[in-house]
Amino acid sequence: MITQTLRYKYRLDPSEAQAEQLAQFGAWNRGVWNLLLCETTQQYEKDKTFLFYKQFADKLKELKPQSGFEWLKSFDSAAAQQVARDLDQAIREGTDKVNQKAFPKHKVTYRKKKLNNDSFRCVNTNNSVRIEDGRLRLPKIGFVPIRQHRALPNLIKSCTVIYQAGKWYASFTQEVACRSAKELLKGIVGYDINSEHTVVGSNGYYVPNPKFLKKSKDKLKQLQRQLSRRKKGSNRWNKSKLRLQKQHKKIGNQRLAFAHEVSCTIAKSSDIVVFEDLNVKAMQKWNGHMIKDNVMGLITNLTEYKVARLGGVFEQIGRYERSTGVCHVCGTEHRLSLKQRHFKCLNCEEVQMRDEAAAITIERKGETKLSAAGIVVHQDGLTPVAQTKFCGKTRVFTRSGVKLQLEPEQKKAA
Ligand SMILES: [Zn+2]
Incomplete structure (x- = not known):
């Protein structure tokens, strides 16, 4: 069966407290990225090797109980692992000579631009991400009202929450089956x-x-x-x-x-x-x-x-x-x-x-x-x-x- 990967995007209507929480998650997401990128560049300076997903995941586990890293506990651990996975891929692509993509950069925030295209990705494990009665459930955040103008064709695997021009959105990637080729x-x-x-x-x-x-x-x-x-x-x-x-x-x-x-x-x-x-x-x-x-x-x-x-x-x-x-x-x-x-x-x-x-x-x-x-x-x-x-x-x-x-x-x- 031929499938297509399509994206479905919906508006979110978070309460003020929830919006703050989402913004915080966006910031933490950036924090994890920068933290892991620092680790891997330090490693590279030492012995010219990069760290990859496995090491990143271990690093996160290691840092979690330490003081100064309490925020890692408040952040959704699946989302943090997703960052590690994304960074892993970005490094692989950035070091691939055929691909010729740019090496990943630190995600910077300027005080004034604090909220600008911030995003984080939740992974659905044991139904932790789901849509119920017009609300989207996100791990550690809870139920956020969602404007679901059309049904999702498949089960949710992951959900990216994005901030764009003053509004929050949830975006889902879905595998949609194509009709078989007409004779x-x-x-x-x-x-x-x-x-x-x-x-x-x-x-x-x-x-x-x-x-x-x-x-x-x-x-x-x-x-x-x-x-x-x-x-x-x-x-x-x-x-x-x-x-x-x-x-x-x-x-x-x-x-x-x-x-x-x-x-x-x-x-x-x-x-x-x-x-x-x-x-x-x-x-x-x-x-x-x-x-x-x-x-x-x-x-x-x-x-x-x-x-x-x-x-x-x-x-x-x-x-x-x-x-x-x-x-x-x-x-x-x-x-x-x-x-x-x-x-x-x-x-x-x-x-x-x-x-x-x-x-x-x-x-x-x-x-x-x-x-x-x-x-x-x-x-x-x-x-x-x-x-x-x-x-x-x-x-x-x-x-x-x-x-x-x-x-x-x-x-x-x-
Ligand atoms: Zn003619």
């Missing part, structure tokens, strides 16, 4: 990435750019100006800072919600989804603003896993494939300026919309690529010419997918 795939749709409409599908699906992002960004600019006027470190500065963080978080949330909505529609409307490699757009410096926003990157990633979960096929066409300005009837390539939204083919004289033509071209190229690789085969029996190495089972596909209709007002806008 008969219905419909193939290509999607063009676009600045005016975020996505344009070859089936006529349009998403107008969300206006709320622009609105939120104006607000963000205003807050940034406000912060720059305040004296750094003052009370009013701190207040502005928090407001700014909250606005950032809000934009992030809006973007994520929008991306989820769009990717869901895309994943449900056809079994084969073809996107264009986003790097193409970045390389063309086509619309720097849109790239920076990265809504598209988000939509691409979300669509990919959603299609896979539904048993479909997700394909990206390569960065050297041309799609913009290609006639969807005869394939003649045209050079178009950025402003040109329509064009008339020089060869066959077909008048077409630039984005729709690009989406159709992407769909065709995706189909060619998938057929050539032997991943899919047409139902009418047209065997693809060159079959390159593909060890899976070839699946049959039909073109009769769900066709989305253009809304009249979107048509006008287009």
Whole structure:
């Protein structure tokens, strides 16, 4: 069975006392990390070896009864062990020459930034972490009210508690089973990435750019100006800072919600989804603003896993494939300026919309690529010419997918 690892995140509503406790746990979590990192660097200076999980766990046990380390007893021991495990992995990755990741650093706190993205991870042992009547039970902390807007598909293995922009969240990783790969795939749709409409599908699906992002960004600019006027470190500065963080978080949330909505529609409307490699757009410096926003990157990633979960096929066409300005009837390539939204083919004289033509071209190229690789085969029996190495089972596909209709007002806008 194929599974996907997904994260589920919920808001927590701790009481004031609980919030303090959570913050304390976050600080202790950092404390354990720094303590163990110190130990291992000292060891390294002595004999050029590192300490790993086993030694860390022993060290924690050894330190616990000593004076000055009473806080280790108040901290959740499973969470402390989790830190040791994380550090173990970070050291392994940091010293691995192939991986080339940075060696772990100390987690620093500044007095003013005391609460900034603090987190700790609880491990569920004997049902010590569970959700009951709208409350999340955490070891040594007790029941914290949780806003569980959707059910968790599986049992809780661990739970990460995070502080972000003035709020507490609980995040769970879950293994979710994918539907088995569909034998008969219905419909193939290509999607063009676009600045005016975020996505344009070859089936006529349009998403107008969300206006709320622009609105939120104006607000963000205003807050940034406000912060720059305040004296750094003052009370009013701190207040502005928090407001700014909250606005950032809000934009992030809006973007994520929008991306989820769009990717869901895309994943449900056809079994084969073809996107264009986003790097193409970045390389063309086509619309720097849109790239920076990265809504598209988000939509691409979300669509990919959603299609896979539904048993479909997700394909990206390569960065050297041309799609913009290609006639969807005869394939003649045209050079178009950025402003040109329509064009008339020089060869066959077909008048077409630039984005729709690009989406159709992407769909065709995706189909060619998938057929050539032997991943899919047409139902009418047209065997693809060159079959390159593909060890899976070839699946049959039909073109009769769900066709989305253009809304009249979107048509006008287009
Ligand atoms: Zn043409």
